[in-house]
Amino acid sequence: MFCFQCEQTINGKGCTAKGKCGKTAEVSALQDLLIEQLKHLNSVVHHAKENDVKPVTTYSDHFNLEGLFATLTNVNFDEKRFQKYLHKGEKLIETYLKNGGEKLKSVLHENGIQTADFSYSKPLKELIKTGKEFQIDLTEEKRPVTFTKELIMYGLKGGAAYLDHARLLGYEDTSLYHYLSEALQKLSLPVSEFSLESLLEFALQTGNWNLSCMELLNRANTESYGHPEITTVSTTPVDGKCILVSGHDLRDLKLLLEQTDGMGINVYTHGEMLPGNSYPELKKYSHLKGNYGGAWQDQVTEFAKFPGPILMTTNCLVPPPKKYSKRVFTRSSVGYENLKHIEGDDFSELIKVAKKEKGFKNTKKLALKDIIVGFGMNQTLALADLIIDAVKEGAIKHFFLIGGCDGAEKERNYFEKLAEKTPKDTVILTLACGKYRFNKKDLGVIEFKGNKIPRVLDVGQCNDAYSAIQIALALANAFDTDVNSLPLSFAISWFEQKAVSILLTLLHLGIKNIFLGPALPAFIDPSVLDVLVKLFGIRPIGDVDEDLKLMLKN
Ligand code: SF4
Ligand code: SF3
Incomplete structure (x- = not known):
């Protein structure tokens, strides 16, 4: 097996015998085969659409979501479930082929797309054997392109997970499904079809798409359950x-x-x-x-x-x-x-x-620290006048976005220390599970004109990065500037593929000087990293004090 899609990948290079997450080589092979099948299916869909074949798109669109979601880190470890997904995918391909008849088949043949003898409905053992053939190609000279294709795939996985949540609440957008389908088709093309520039553009477009996925989910959550309140x-x-x-x-x-x-x-x-x-x-x-x-x-x-x-x-x-x-x-x-x-x-x-089960007993002795949540965009923007006033009068000097995924590595203490060391006249926006590093600490409040503004504003889940972006844009608007010119620094901890899609969104928005940690993704090739550093000033986290100085200077 070879998998390097998450931050805890072994030695910062790749898991090869078993995943650090617990994923077995067998499940890894089945996931590789499912990803291959999704590319295959969407190539068929692409040509079927071009040839006006009666669509069964809703089903394949939903399948794209559940299939990609199942391959995210720490989601699905069950061989039999992957077997079921593969059977379902094969049926979808067959339906398109049946509907498309000879005309579609000949177009697919011309484009080198398989139309018979699929490897998807074999017994589990054979599926695993076939899956092994689709492991990531690590050929040295192809690396920059192969790795960047993976970067895009992980961005798609994150956005697909968000679309799946929205779908379950009855919120769907065919244009977002269309982007995903076309992107999967594109990723099925050989390395020789891509230049690094075109792939970077594709990655940023995927960031833009993910912004819309998060927006849709935000709408689904808030229209279903109301806007978060403090x-x-x-x-x-x-x-x-x-x-x-x-x-x-x-x-x-x-x-x-x-x-x-x-x-x-x-x-x-x-x-x-x-x-x-x-x-x-x-x-x-x-x-x-x-x-x-x-x-x-x-x-x-x-x-x-x-x-x-x-x-x-x-x-x-x-x-x-x-x-x-x-x-x-x-x-x-x-x-x-x-x-x-x-x-x-x-x-x-x-x-x-x-x-x-027993349930809790004798809990009266416990007195654990409360957590304050609910600073989604509506709630925070309701306080906008106060916050803007506090900035104008110097009561708030700087904002930080410290958040993202959490994980077990000791290097992640960086985010905790950073939060603790931020000056008392600054505000921290946080989101996703990385917030647990500091959300039970008392970092105080900013007293301003009889109000107490909490220093830590919990914006929500990772997908609520959408809310955090809207808050940043509103601040930029109020000060008649852009997000990069605000006294705002980003320190993002990443772990899995949802964080990858959010990072692509931030880059698409042109957000510069993001501090990223605890380690840079193994799938970002040095040549691509060079470009990201040049274009966006993205940098790995380092010494907390030095980084903090730099952040406050910006
Ligand atoms: Fe390794 Fe992460 Fe892949 Fe699991 S998901 S196998 S830990 S790289
Ligand atoms: Fe956490 Fe898994 Fe990423 Fe939604 S729950 S942020 S790691």
Whole structure:
């Protein structure tokens, strides 16, 4: 196997025997085959569209989302689920071929696209064997192009995950599906078809597309559940039966709250679900009791101690040890062998486990620190006049965006130290699971004209980067300048492919001098990094004090 799509890739180069995330060589081969199939399917779709073949696009568009989502880091480790995806993909290809008849077949032949003898419906063992043939080609001279194609693929994976969340809430946009389909088709073309310049352009376009994906999801979340409001979230559990909900899918949280209403079972958020506590249509449930635990990498210790079932709605799932695996349920694209997967919207099996498990007891002694959340764009922009005034009068001197993914590496302490060392007259916007590095610390408030402006504003999940961008644009607008000229610095921690898509969005917006860490992506070839440094001043994180000086100077 070879996989280097996430930050924790072994030795900063690539996982080759087994993934550091726990992904086996077999699952890796199946994921490679699924990605190959998605490229194949969308090449067929591309030519079918050009030849006016009756479309079955909705199905292939949905399949693009679930297929890509399943290959994200820490999402799906289940061989049988990948086998099912491959069968489904093959059926879709066959449907297009049937509808397109001889005409489509001959166009596909002319373009060298396979129309028979697919490798997708074989027994699992053979699928794995075939998948191994589609491992990333590491030929030295092809590297800059191969790696940049991977960069784009990871950007697409992140955006596809966001589109899938929006779809589940009934929000879809055919033009965004079309971009994804065409992009997958393009990525099926050989390295010789691309120049590095054209690929960089393609990467930035993908960043633009991801901005629209995040916008759609923002609309889906806020129109379904209201705009996030400033909310104090307790992290101290209360006595009683309990369920833990992790991941990004607010709809699952809502369904679970509805189905447990009045049952005396308390619901807690975990990881990226924390912002769920700030949405009016979710926080109205009195049995949503707060947040339990921290970022994803701590789940093995935290889940083991949680006295109830756990629902993993999306990434990040760490392979669960036996001591608690019976209590873990998966949803949507998430999968792990022998964990219970909930297909429809009926959570009764999970609720049954909650009733059976011990629940929390004797929690009165605990008094853990609360977290303040809910600074999405509506809430923060409602405070815009105050904030702008505070900047004009020198009460706020600088803004930081410190956020992104979290992970286990000790180098990630950088983000915690940076937050702690930021001067008292500065404000930190944060988002995604990287915020757990400092969201329980008391970094104080800025007192201004009788108001107390919190120094840490939690904008939400990683997809709420959309909100953070709108806040930055509004500030730039208020000061009649552009985002790069604002006293605003970006320190982004990355881990998986959603962070890659957000990084591409920021670059597409022309945002410069981003500090990126804890390590630069293994799939950014040195020649490409040179260009990114020249064009965008992107730089790896270094010494906290030195970096902070530079940030404040800008
Ligand atoms: Fe390695 Fe990350 Fe790939 Fe897992 S997802 S195999 S840890 S590079
Ligand atoms: Fe975190 Fe997985 Fe990326 Fe949504 S939950 S930010 S790492």
